[in-house]
Amino acid sequence: MFSLIVRRIISALTTLFLISIVAFILIQLPPGDFVDAYASKKSQGGVIITKEQLDAMRIQMGLDKPLYQQYLKWIGGVLRGNLGYSWEYHRPVSEVIGERISITLILAFSTLLFTYVLAISIGIYSAVRQYSIGDHIATVLGYIGLAMPGFLFALILLYLGQKWFGMSVGGLFSPEFVDVPWSWAKFMDMIKHLWVPVLVLGMAGTAFQLRTMRATLLDELNKMYVTAARAGGVPEFRLLMKYPVRMAINPIVATLGWELSKIVSGAPIVGLVLSLPSTGPLFIQALLDQDMYLAGAMILFYCTMVVIGTFISDILLMIIDPRMRFKRSS
Amino acid sequence: MGKKYLLNVKNLNISWRLDKASVPIVCGVDFSLEPGKVLGLVGESGCGKSVTALSLMRILPKELKIEDGEILFNGHNGGKTVDIAKLKPKGEDIQKIRGGRISMIFQEPMSSFSPLHTIGNQIIEVIEIHKKTARGEAEEITINLLKKAGIADARDAVKRYPFEFSGGMLQRAMIAKALSCNPSLLIADEPTTALDVTIQAQILNLMRDLQREFGTSIIFISHDLGVVGQMADEVAIMYMGKIVERGPTKNIFKTPKHPYTIKLLDAIPRLGNLEDRRRLEPIRGTVPGLFNRPPGCIFHDRCDSYMSGICDSAFPDLREMSENHFVACYLYEKGEMDQ
Numbered sequence: 001m002f003s004l005i006v007r008r009i010i011s012a013l014t015t016l017f018l019i020s021i022v023a024f025i026l027i028q029l030p031p032g033d034f035v036d037a038y039a040s041k042k043s044q045g046g047v048i049i050t051k052e053q054l055d056a057m058r059i060q061m062g063l064d065k066p067l068y069q070q071y072l073k074w075i076g077g078v079l080r081g082n083l084g085y086s087w088e089y090h091r092p093v094s095e096v097i098g099e100r101i102s103i104t105l106i107l108a109f110s111t112l113l114f115t116y117v118l119a120i121s122i123g124i125y126s127a128v129r130q131y132s133i134g135d136h137i138a139t140v141l142g143y144i145g146l147a148m149p150g151f152l153f154a155l156i157l158l159y160l161g162q163k164w165f166g167m168s169v170g171g172l173f174s175p176e177f178v179d180v181p182w183s184w185a186k187f188m189d190m191i192k193h194l195w196v197p198v199l200v201l202g203m204a205g206t207a208f209q210l211r212t213m214r215a216t217l218l219d220e221l222n223k224m225y226v227t228a229a230r231a232g233g234v235p236e237f238r239l240l241m242k243y244p245v246r247m248a249i250n251p252i253v254a255t256l257g258w259e260l261s262k263i264v265s266g267a268p269i270v271g272l273v274l275s276l277p278s279t280g281p282l283f284i285q286a287l288l289d290q291d292m293y294l295a296g297a298m299i300l301f302y303c304t305m306v307v308i309g310t311f312i313s314d315i316l317l318m319i320i321d322p323r324m325r326f327k328r329s330s
Numbered sequence: 331m332g333k334k335y336l337l338n339v340k341n342l343n344i345s346w347r348l349d350k351a352s353v354p355i356v357c358g359v360d361f362s363l364e365p366g367k368v369l370g371l372v373g374e375s376g377c378g379k380s381v382t383a384l385s386l387m388r389i390l391p392k393e394l395k396i397e398d399g400e401i402l403f404n405g406h407n408g409g410k411t412v413d414i415a416k417l418k419p420k421g422e423d424i425q426k427i428r429g430g431r432i433s434m435i436f437q438e439p440m441s442s443f444s445p446l447h448t449i450g451n452q453i454i455e456v457i458e459i460h461k462k463t464a465r466g467e468a469e470e471i472t473i474n475l476l477k478k479a480g481i482a483d484a485r486d487a488v489k490r491y492p493f494e495f496s497g498g499m500l501q502r503a504m505i506a507k508a509l510s511c512n513p514s515l516l517i518a519d520e521p522t523t524a525l526d527v528t529i530q531a532q533i534l535n536l537m538r539d540l541q542r543e544f545g546t547s548i549i550f551i552s553h554d555l556g557v558v559g560q561m562a563d564e565v566a567i568m569y570m571g572k573i574v575e576r577g578p579t580k581n582i583f584k585t586p587k588h589p590y591t592i593k594l595l596d597a598i599p600r601l602g603n604l605e606d607r608r609r610l611e612p613i614r615g616t617v618p619g620l621f622n623r624p625p626g627c628i629f630h631d632r633c634d635s636y637m638s639g640i641c642d643s644a645f646p647d648l649r650e651m652s653e654n655h656f657v658a659c660y661l662y663e664k665g666e667m668d669q
């Protein structure tokens with residue numbers, strides 16, 4: 001088991017390394033660079049910058065060097081904990097994204113928790129009470145959840161919040177807490193606002209995982225081993241939880257990394273619509289500005305989350321399914 | 331009826347409930363079993379053997395319902411009779427009986443254990459539930475049982491998962507699990523069908539030995555009359571949800587009465603058959619589907635002794651031909667053809 005985990009860690013690190021290369025190339029792909037973007041912005045403001053000035057900027061930023069040298073310089077810094085400098089904000093990248101990352105993390109993990117708690121419990125209910133009214137309601141809500149894009153749902157919530165409660169459901173803090181340092185009161189205020197983005201971000205995933213849970217559990221409930229355990233006199237609730245539910249949770253846990261990647265990739269758009277102080281809006285702006293180190297750091301951050309999610313899901317699977325431990329070790 | 335029965339099943343009817351109709355699957359089955367005896371339940375695939383067995387423990391799938399009948403069981407509560415058919419299928423009473431007083435061995439050992447839990451865990455659980463023993467003690471009991479069931483390295487085996495066992499070993503473990511709380515009735519639903527022939531013989535021997543040692547009554551289900559002949563004191567022959575003949579094993583083999591029983595016996599390969607090079611004769615026709623049960627005697631459309639106007643009128647009653655030997659066939663009704 002230990003050697004399996006070590007192997008997993010090595011493959012996760014390799015994945016991250018490859019991703020960093022791809023990410024770096026992708027950021028460079030759009031025509032032009034930060035200097036061009038900067039120049040066109042300035043010229044809109046009526047300021048003309050000469051070609052010599054631009055070239056000087058490039059040399060200063062290292063943009064004149066070949067791509068691989070730029071990459072090596074960047075990744076070397078990253079490995080030493082230096083994420084580089086954001087030209088747009090004139091501050092180190094780590095400072096720019098610091099607080100926003102913690103908010104994104106809170107958002108992603110609350111959404112994940114929400115998704116799994118809801119999907120598993122409603123899934124169990126739906127399967128055990130198949131074709132009951134509750135099951136039908138869950139099914140209909142599930143289809144809506146699957147079909148509606150997150151940003152549309154966010155817009156609807158914004159509209160309804162405005163119309164019915166006369167308040168904005170956007171943002172993550174009440175106005176009085178926006179610019180004050182963290183405190184218990186600020187944290188509680190965030191929890192109160194958190195449900196809207198969590199609902200929007202988690203809706204599709206919850207609906208999907210709920211369908212999976214229901215279908216797998218229905219399948220498992222009819223399996224021979226359940227009847228056999230029942231024939232041993234195991235009380236119904238304990239039987240349900242110990243045998244078929246544990247089996248049915250397998251495919252759900254297996255897709256944890258994938259679910260996290262859906263949440264992470266949905267987050268920027270939803271963050272923008274709901275004007276959240278998360279990394280999402282920042283990321284989109286960084287891409288538009290060609291603020292290369294900032295964008296690179298964020299892609300790396302998102303990918304790390306997904307890789308960690310996959311890693312956690314693999315470890316969990318090994319814990320709950322003995323067949324995993326054996327198959328891979330032999 | 332002076333005899334003390336362990337189990338007495340009367341007029342058991344089970345049907346498959348669909349939205350608009352219900353399809354009969356077991357239709358008025360009667361049989362009884364004395365303590366310490368082995369009853370063989372025989373019939374072709376799909377005749378309702380497993381459904382009957384599952385109903386005795388009230389572990390039928392949701393869509394199957396006991397419509398009528400009694401399942402009187404005396405092996406519980408110091409001999410007070412309980413009607414299992416009247417118990418709530420999720421109630422505490424039946425849970426105490428399951429695994430404690432009546433237990434079951436299933437056809438497919440591979441799929442009858444949870445793949446996520448060790449064998450030990452799944453046997454210990456049953457002991458803990460019924461005997462209220464501490465874990466350590468339950469584990470010792472389990473190890474002893476596994477040894478008795480012929481698993482050599484029992485102390486290691488409790489820690490292993492089902493996929494680390496062979497089918498034969500799992501069937502041994504299932505026997506150990508079934509006997510763990512000293513039940514008075516053991517239902518073995520084709521316990522050897524999924525195993526290869528040499529293992530089959532070992533498992534049958536094991537069951538016979540343990541039956542003698544524990545004095546457990548057994549309902550032994552099989553589609554193989556030959557196997558049942560080795561195990562059972564009494565045999566009941568089932569066809570399309572009905573018992574068409576039942577009696578002491580010797581009588582069934584020596585003087586079978588029902589045309590269906592006779593055909594089943596003809597289909598067993600025997601040395602005699604091989605010598606005179608007679609071909610094994612399959613039974614003409616196939617079992618009709620659940621949705622078109624023939625009227626009258628359900629076997630009439632495959633029967634060589636079919637009597638028009640009689641056999642297709644109503645199902646014949648079981649009549650006693652000799653002591654304890656019953657048959658449901660118009661050939662043996664008074665005033666009909668002598669046999």
Ligand SMILES: Nc1ncnc2c1ncn2[C@@H]1O[C@H](COP(=O)(O)OP(=O)(O)OP(=O)(O)O)[C@@H](O)[C@H]1O
Pocket residue numbers: 346355373374375376377378379380381382391393394553620
């Ligand atoms: N869950 C179910 N829903 C509907 N019909 C069922 C169900 N289980 C069994 N049946 C039907 O009931 C009939 C009897 O099935 P059963 O499993 O008791 O047969 P069996 O005699 O045990 O056969 P086999 O030798 O193949 O095990 C079959 O026709 C089967 O199709």
Ligand SMILES: [Mg+2]
Pocket residue numbers: 379380381519520
């Ligand atoms: Mg069967």
